[in-house]
Amino acid sequence: MSAEPQILLHAIERELKALSWWESVPPSARALASTEPFCLDTLSFPQWLQFVLLPRMQALLDAGAPLPSRISIYPMAVESFKPLPEDTAGLEEAIARLDERLSGQPVQREA
Incomplete structure (x- = not known):
């Protein structure tokens, strides 16, 4: 995957806005302090993307810190978006590309 992480983060933001x-308004500090994976107990998955993933990844990029290499967000995205009426294909693809870029592994896309 040749796209840089910054471009992929912007693609996720763009897709969240398009949807x-x-x-x-950010969630409460208490909601953001969840210790559950993806803050499942306090945030929707799109909120987690906007208020947790994107800021944390941006902070790592800004600091020149290493990015995570063991990442698998795409399966959670697909599962979270299944019951929704919106067309989430663009957002799912942006997330899959981020997973691929960071993990160095291809993502098995849903059919």
């Missing part, structure tokens, strides 16, 4: 899932 009208981008929120102007």
Whole structure:
């Protein structure tokens, strides 16, 4: 995957906005402090992407720190979006590409 992580983060943000899932007001500090994977107990998956994943990845990029190499967000995205009426294919693809770029492994796309 030749795309740089910054471009992929922007693609996720763009897709969240296109779906009208981008929120102007962040969740409470308590909601963001969840210790559950993907903050499942306090945030929706799109909120987790916007308020946890994107800022943390951006902070790593800004600091020149190493990015995670063991990452698998795509399966959670597919599962989270299954019951939704919106067309999430663009967002799923952006997430799959981020997984591939960081892990160095191909992602098995849903049919």
